[in-house]
Amino acid sequence: MTPMIRKLVFGFAGLALLVFSGISFYQSRRLKEPVVVSDGVTQVVRLSKYFSGVEGTANDCNMYILEGKEPGATFCILGGTHPEEPAGRLAAWIFAENAVLQKGRLIVVLSANRSATTVTRVGGAYPPEFSIPTSWGEQGFRMGDRWSNPLDQWPDPEVYIHYPSGQYLAYVDVRNLNRCWPGRPNGTLTERTTYAFMEMIRKEKVDIVIDLHEAELQYPVISTIVSHEKAQDLAAIVSMTLTDMEGFKMGMEFSPKNLHGLSHREIGDFSDAAGLLFEAPEPFLDATRGKTNTEQLLTGKDDFVVRAGQHGLLFEKIDANGWPIDKRVGRHTSAVLQTMVSWTEMHPDKPMVCDSIPRYADVVARGLGQYLRNPALAKPGRIWYE
Amino acid sequence: MDLTTYASLVLVVMVAAYAVAKFFKLSTEISMFIGALAGCVAGGFGISARHIAEGAMTYLDINLIFITATLFMNILKESGGVAFVVRGLFKRFHHRRAILLVLLTVILLVPGALTGAGSVTVLICGGMVATVLVSMGVPKVKTAAIVFIIAGLSAAAPPVSLWAMMTAAGVNMPYVGFFWPLMIPCLVAGIATMFILGWKGKPAETEEVLASLPAAPEGMNWFKIILPFVVFLGFIFLGRTWPHSTVVTGLPFMFLCSALVSYILSPLKLNFLRISRDTVNQLLPLLGTLTCVGILVQIMTLTGVRGLLAVTTVTLPVTIVFASLFIVLPLSEAVLMWGAAPVIGVPLVLLFNTLGLNPIVALAGMSIIWPLGDALPPTAIIGRLTVDVTGYKDSYAQFLKACIIPAIIMIMIGMLMVIYSKQLGFLTGL
Numbered sequence: 022m023t024p025m026i027r028k029l030v031f032g033f034a035g036l037a038l039l040v041f042s043g044i045s046f047y048q049s050r051r052l053k054e055p056v057v058v059s060d061g062v063t064q065v066v067r068l069s070k071y072f073s074g075v076e077g078t079a080n081d082c083n084m085y086i087l088e089g090k091e092p093g094a095t096f097c098i099l100g101g102t103h104p105e106e107p108a109g110r111l112a113a114w115i116f117a118e119n120a121v122l123q124k125g126r127l128i129v130v131l132s133a134n135r136s137a138t139t140v141t142r143v144g145g146a147y148p149p150e151f152s153i154p155t156s157w158g159e160q161g162f163r164m165g166d167r168w169s170n171p172l173d174q175w176p177d178p179e180v181y182i183h184y185p186s187g188q189y190l191a192y193v194d195v196r197n198l199n200r201c202w203p204g205r206p207n208g209t210l211t212e213r214t215t216y217a218f219m220e221m222i223r224k225e226k227v228d229i230v231i232d233l234h235e236a237e238l239q240y241p242v243i244s245t246i247v248s249h250e251k252a253q254d255l256a257a258i259v260s261m262t263l264t265d266m267e268g269f270k271m272g273m274e275f276s277p278k279n280l281h282g283l284s285h286r287e288i289g290d291f292s293d294a295a296g297l298l299f300e301a302p303e304p305f306l307d308a309t310r311g312k313t314n315t316e317q318l319l320t321g322k323d324d325f326v327v328r329a330g331q332h333g334l335l336f337e338k339i340d341a342n343g344w345p346i347d348k349r350v351g352r353h354t355s356a357v358l359q360t361m362v363s364w365t366e367m368h369p370d371k372p373m374v375c376d377s378i379p380r381y382a383d384v385v386a387r388g389l390g391q392y393l394r395n396p397a398l399a400k401p402g403r404i405w406y407e
Numbered sequence: 408m409d410l411t412t413y414a415s416l417v418l419v420v421m422v423a424a425y426a427v428a429k430f431f432k433l434s435t436e437i438s439m440f441i442g443a444l445a446g447c448v449a450g451g452f453g454i455s456a457r458h459i460a461e462g463a464m465t466y467l468d469i470n471l472i473f474i475t476a477t478l479f480m481n482i483l484k485e486s487g488g489v490a491f492v493v494r495g496l497f498k499r500f501h502h503r504r505a506i507l508l509v510l511l512t513v514i515l516l517v518p519g520a521l522t523g524a525g526s527v528t529v530l531i532c533g534g535m536v537a538t539v540l541v542s543m544g545v546p547k548v549k550t551a552a553i554v555f556i557i558a559g560l561s562a563a564a565p566p567v568s569l570w571a572m573m574t575a576a577g578v579n580m581p582y583v584g585f586f587w588p589l590m591i592p593c594l595v596a597g598i599a600t601m602f603i604l605g606w607k608g609k610p611a612e613t614e615e616v617l618a619s620l621p622a623a624p625e626g627m628n629w630f631k632i633i634l635p636f637v638v639f640l641g642f643i644f645l646g647r648t649w650p651h652s653t654v655v656t657g658l659p660f661m662f663l664c665s666a667l668v669s670y671i672l673s674p675l676k677l678n679f680l681r682i683s684r685d686t687v688n689q690l691l692p693l694l695g696t697l698t699c700v701g702i703l704v705q706i707m708t709l710t711g712v713r714g715l716l717a718v719t720t721v722t723l724p725v726t727i728v729f730a731s732l733f734i735v736l737p738l739s740e741a742v743l744m745w746g747a748a749p750v751i752g753v754p755l756v757l758l759f760n761t762l763g764l765n766p767i768v769a770l771a772g773m774s775i776i777w778p779l780g781d782a783l784p785p786t787a788i789i790g791r792l793t794v795d796v797t798g799y800k801d802s803y804a805q806f807l808k809a810c811i812i813p814a815i816i817m818i819m820i821g822m823l824m825v826i827y828s829k830q831l832g833f834l835t836g837l
């Protein structure tokens with residue numbers, strides 16, 4: 022091959038790579054995810070309503086506000102803090118599309134770090150999107166990553182120093198929404214996002230913020246509630262009730278006092294609200310996982326992770342049945358509902374009563390697709406996009 | 408087909424494709440790319456443009472650091488700064504062999520420590536240090552061994568140690584607390600190597616040596632050499648002291664500023680664009696390697712090959728893992744270069760974590776052993792480069808033989824750091 026021909030061949034191969042991968046990245050970044058809001062939703066606002074510093078950015082997400090006929094407490098559910106943990110987003114989706122409030126107010130966020138929903142992890146081989154089967158067809162969702170998209174926030178510093186504690190953290194975590202609480206108004210996009218949420222929490226007088234996550238089985242903080250000390254009694258009751266009544270194990274631990282940037286620490290420290298974080302098991306995040314594809318993501322079946330478990334390397338059990346997405350989402354819906362019930366028992370003067378949300382057993386029996394609504398049948402004005 | 412069989416078959420295809428490409432004398436980076444493509448096809452994913460492109464971006468930031476830091480080093484060299492330092496130290500300390508040896512070790516450690524690449528050390532100051540060593544009566548073969556070994560250690564030395572950075576990134580561990588666990592062993596092993604191989608020898612006449620070194624240009628002085636480093640450290644200092652009122656610039660920009668300062672202060676008129684072009688040309692094989700390692704790792708992750716290697720490693724008996732480190736690490740480096748970190752390093756750190764070892768110290772210990780693979784076939788990039796630059800003409804086997812004693816020292820230090828990582832945890836300062 023002459024050098025000229027070689028250059029041409031490589032040039033065209035590079036161009037083809039650019040075009041084909043570019044199309045894929047463009048499509049997944051712009052995949053529209055419909056939300057057919059529940060009748061209980063009385064208002065949909067943007068995050069920038071509370072802090073204009075996120076206006077016009079990727080992180081100016083929707084907030085679905087549901088109001089009961091009677092006053093009561095205000096809860097906030099954060100889905101999509103880490104979009105690569107889909108059960109968190111999907112459980113919040115079920116609330117936005119189905120919940121009807123009797124008492125109190127509920128603010129639902131589906132893409133807390135919207136920027137992170139538009140990117141997949143380099144070297145991680147994630148699928149660009151995944152879909153959930155429903156009775157009316159399939160609904161597609163962006164896969165997302167743990168960190169904000171570098172297209173929206175770059176470069177990273179040499180070391181990430183948390184505000185205001187001054188704690189040193191890994192440089193990539195400067196784009197991790199759950200290491201950037203409570204944020205600051207003139208900070209990075211991720212810090213401005215958490216600051217906007219803090220403003221919302223303060224202005225709307227939120228009582229409880231629930232941050233929905235999933236974790237790899239090799240991670241010790243799993244299948245548990247992490248609670249700020251303000252909400253420790255509530256978390257303890259929820260954990261015990263779920264373990265006794267619903268047939269799945271749910272632990273409870275305290276938010277470490279000296280670990281900064283996490284929602285369960287900083288929301289409680291910097292507002293009147295208390296932060297709770299729920300973790301469900303997601304074998305897709307395990308480093309020993311086998312094939313990286315949507316099937317693994319949604320069934321949680323993986324022989325390699327099972328083998329790691331047989332050698333005592335995991336903090337949650339796993340067998341050939343895996344950890345299907347229905348189970349993971351069901352854990353979250355039940356945990357949120359139980360938090361509302363237990364809260365109301367503890368604060369009868371400030372109740373929080375929510376209907377039409379399936380508990381664990383229902384989601385597992387019927388499949389979470391049963392609770393996703395058909396955008397084709399949405400009434401005008403009742404459909405939104407994430 | 409069960410997962411183990413499937414992933415094993417894909418692995419076999421990848422290895423075979425890599426070996427065939429190597430057999431046809433293709434470069435390591437192209438061979439890795441071909442291995443990755445073959446794995447992608449064999450795994451049933453076709454030729455996935457998205458995964459290739461995404462994998463190629465994995466080490467984009469590291470590549471940028473690499474380019475800007477090497478540009479800085481090259482400008483320092485072309486402005487006569489490196490020659491000035493080497494001549495100055497030689498003139499001042501040629502009667503005090505021990506001090507001179509220690510200073511030469513430090514000079515060799517700096518370029519690789521800043522850039523993360525041993526080859527940059529060899530290119531920037533390998534030749535000049537070799538001239539001084541030979542003039543001090545050190546045989547050429549030992550001189551080549553000294554340059555190679557310390558260049559390897561410089562790559563592992565902080566602040567930029569690519570093996571540690573890439574492995575840490577692969578296990579979601581912050582690259583924090585690595586400074587002393589990397590610095591102390593690199594200094595100890597570097598100075599030990601210098602003294603063991605360089606202590607004996609009858610020095611030549613001072614004038615003769617100075618004549619054989621490149622001239623330091625008129626007008627060069629210590630201030631002009633130190634200021635660019637002060638600029639770099641200044642950025643780090645500002646960012647760490649007032650993190651919330653300093654603009655985030657990132658390491659590549661800091662190195663670029665140091666390069667510019669060095670360029671402006673140069674007593675010689677330098678062609679900035681030519682040096683930039685030369686820098687990228689010089690680095691192309693290494694940039695290519697990092698890019699193709701990213702693709703390879705992405706495809707291995709996609710097909711479950713990474714999981715297979717990880718689960719196999721973490722379920723092996725611990726004694727076997729410990730006992731084989733000194734073979735596995737250099738060998739993986741020889742085959743995959745920095746790809747060894749995400750492919751072999753990540754599962755090992757996962758294992759160490761579950762064993763309750765200190766992952767930072769253990770990973771630092773591994774980083775001391777990895778560079779030894781750079782002298783081994785099939786790649787042997789840095790080994791061959793060293794032999795070229797130092798002007799050593801005899802057999803490559805003799806050169807390898809001269810490296811054995813320092814290599815054993817590095818292996819001992821590295822293995823002890825892994826095994827006693829828990830007790831050495833205080834080094835991290837965390």
Ligand SMILES: [Zn+2]
Binds near residue numbers: 103106234235
């Ligand atoms: Zn999470």
